[in-house]
Structures are given as C-alpha cells and as structure tokens.
Amino acid sequence: MSCQINGEVPGGVYLCQIRENISCGACCGLYNVADASQEALVSMLTCRTETFARVSRTMDAILAFRQEIEDREVQTRPYPQFHHCPYIGWVGQKRSRVGCLLHPLAQGNHGVDFRGLSYYGGMACRVYFCPAYHRLPAVPKEIIREVSTDWYRYGLIITETAMLTAFFEELERRLGRKLSRDDIVANEKAAEVLTQFLDLKLNWPFRPRPIVGWANYFFEDRLYVNPPINYESLGHPASKYDILLRELNSSIDSVATLHKAERVLERILGRLTEALG
Ligand code: SF4
Ligand code: SF4
Incomplete structure (x- = not known):
C-alpha cells in the first residue's frame, strides 16, 4: 500500500518508495488487472494520474473519480478477491514511479491525507507492511x-x-x-x-x-x-x-x-x- 516510514520499519529496510523510478504498488493490487503488461499499466496509470490532477480535493469528487475509473476500466481480475485500488497512479517529481494518488505528499494534495476514502481505509494504507518486510533478510x-532498474520489475519481484x-x-x-x-x-x-x-x-x-x-x-x-x-x-x-x-x-x-x-x-x-x- 505504498506505506510510509513511520518510526521503525519492520526488518529495517524500507521497500515501498525507493528512488525516482523505483517503487512498488503490489499490495494495492497493481498487478491484479486483466492485462498486467508494462505497456498496459503505464497507460492505465497515466490516464488515472492525468484525470486525478483535474479532480477537486473534496470527498464527493474523489469518490466520483473512483466510480469513473471503475466504469472506464475492465473490472475482470485474475484474482477476484484481491482488491485493486483505483487510486494507484504516478507519483514523484517526474511522475516516474507508482504510488498513491491519495497520499499527503502526492501532487495537488497539499499535505492532506485522503487515504481514508479508499477501500482499505487510511489506517490500513498507512501501517500495512507486506510479508517481505518481515521475513526477507x-x-x-x-x-x-x-540492482532494480524499473518500478515494474521491482514491484513484481520484491514481494x-x-x-x-x-x-x-x-x-x-x-x-x-x-x-x-x-x-x-x-x-x-x-x-x-x-x-x-x-x-x-x-x-x-x-x-x-x-x-x-x-x-x-x-x-x-x-x-x-x-x-x-x-x-x-x-x-x-x-x-x-x-x-x-x-x-x-x-x-x-x-x-x-x-x-x-x-x-x-x-x-x-x-x-x-x-x-x-
Ligand atoms: S489508497 Fe489505494 S493506492 Fe493508496 S495506499 Fe491505499 S490501497 Fe494503495
Ligand atoms: S507490497 Fe510491500 S513493498 Fe510493495 S508497496 Fe506494499 S508494503 Fe510496500
């Protein structure tokens, strides 16, 4: 869930947002889409990020964005019970890595944390750490x-x-x-x-x-x-x-x-x- 450093990181090594083009969105369901090729994900993330940039930061507008995305995108999923979050998009100065559009540091949010409007809720998005954190040495x-050179491969393997x-x-x-x-x-x-x-x-x-x-x-x-x-x-x-x-x-x-x-x-x-x- 692109979780944040909040005090001690389990296992001591942070894994979610690493550098300009390396990050992970696996627990947000990033790869649980009908077409999970890199090209398809790039297109999906670009479209979402551009659309979200025009959304006013009100509860109604943010929830309407979710509806719009879910109406627009194919909702058939390889793993039906693995939630895919519509709020995953591009983050960073160059929009060059995956991350949470509702995060307080994401563009246009002015420090406000909107993750409470997500399916999992703000607390889960803030504190969740995947098993790799706890168990991988x-x-x-x-x-x-x-050694990772792009977010796509990094997010596929790090978990x-x-x-x-x-x-x-x-x-x-x-x-x-x-x-x-x-x-x-x-x-x-x-x-x-x-x-x-x-x-x-x-x-x-x-x-x-x-x-x-x-x-x-x-x-x-x-x-x-x-x-x-x-x-x-x-x-x-x-x-x-x-x-x-x-x-x-x-x-x-x-x-x-x-x-x-x-x-x-x-x-x-x-x-x-x-x-x-
Ligand atoms: S709101 Fe969605 S994209 Fe953001 S951290 Fe939560 S699950 Fe991930
Ligand atoms: S799957 Fe793990 S490394 Fe990837 S964003 Fe979630 S908590 Fe972070």
Whole structure:
C-alpha cells in the first residue's frame, strides 16, 4: 500500500518508495488487472494520474473519480478477491514511479491525507507492511533495491519472499559464507546474472499457459497459491529447487521438463557463484 516510514520499519529496510523510478504498488493490487503488461499499466496509470490532477480535493469528487475509473476500466481480475485500488497512479517529481494518488505528499494534495476514502481505509494504507518486510533478510532486500532498474520489475519481484529467500540461501550455501550487499551491488557481472534470475518472474518458460495473472497474492489467508509439483506422478524425488520451481509457478508434466527447468536455475546459480568467487 505504498506505506510510509513511520518510526521503525519492520526488518529495517524500507521497500515501498525507493528512488525516482523505483517503487512498488503490489499490495494495492497493481498487478491484479486483466492485462498486467508494462505497456498496459503505464497507460492505465497515466490516464488515472492525468484525470486525478483535474479532480477537486473534496470527498464527493474523489469518490466520483473512483466510480469513473471503475466504469472506464475492465473490472475482470485474475484474482477476484484481491482488491485493486483505483487510486494507484504516478507519483514523484517526474511522475516516474507508482504510488498513491491519495497520499499527503502526492501532487495537488497539499499535505492532506485522503487515504481514508479508499477501500482499505487510511489506517490500513498507512501501517500495512507486506510479508517481505518481515521475513526477507536485510541483505537481499538491499541488493534487490539496488540492482532494480524499473518500478515494474521491482514491484513484481520484491514481494516474492519464499523465492528470494530460497535463492539467496542456496547461493550462500554454495559460497560457504554470508553474502554482503556489495558482493553483488559492487560487482557488475554478479548484478547482471542476478538480474537474469529476477527476470525469470516474467520470462519463466515453464509457467502454465495461458498465463492467468502476474500478481503475487501474499496475504495470510493464502486464497491464491501456486500448486505444488506432483513428484509422485512424475515418479521422481522432489527437486532440490522445489521452492524455486513452485514459487516461479511451474507446470511440470515430465521428468524431462523438470530437468530442463532445473538446468535453468543451475546455470544461473553456477554463473553467479563463479562471478562471486
Ligand atoms: S489508497 Fe489505494 S493506492 Fe493508496 S495506499 Fe491505499 S490501497 Fe494503495
Ligand atoms: S507490497 Fe510491500 S513493498 Fe510493495 S508497496 Fe506494499 S508494503 Fe510496500
């Protein structure tokens, strides 16, 4: 919910609004739209932001904006029970990252917090922190903040707590030591290989087709989770990359496909270990 720094940040590393073109709106339902391609989101966010700039800051006008957006945009969602907030738009001096149009620091709000008019209400929008805040270790958080180059990919990956934890744990196991932020951030080759891993969220060839949605439903009620791989029907023991395969939402129907998917991960981890050697 593009939450604000308010005293201590859980886990010590802030993840929501990072810099000019890096921010996240995943918990506001940003990616829970029928077409979650970057082009479609850019167009949606631009249209909303321009429309909202003309809205007077009164309760009635702000609520009418919501109605207008919901009438104008397709309301079919891959995850019907994951609320998509119509007040997510562009923020920042250059309108170059996603954020909350109702936030007191957003353009035209003159310091007034209008988030009380949202579906979740002002308190939830102010204090919510996703599981990545609480569970993802500080070093991976810092690394991903630094190596990310655009808001679209950053918001897709930063909430993937189980995937990122498993990946960095395996990397540390291979290295035989703890990883530091600068191991990756100060090493161009390592950053490039890590980016290849992060981009698997978008490029993973083993996702079920057609792709239903890109959003990560990370809320505690676990209404939408990736199905486990059925190793029994494959007649194959569980993969050592099981968490990664599952979190990448893999559809594995044969041992050959399983081995192919494992090789992709193996190659990236091998190259990254080498770059850090
Ligand atoms: S009002 Fe909407 S966009 Fe703003 S923080 Fe709340 S859920 Fe997110
Ligand atoms: S999903 Fe997490 S990182 Fe993204 S805006 Fe929400 S609280 Fe912040």
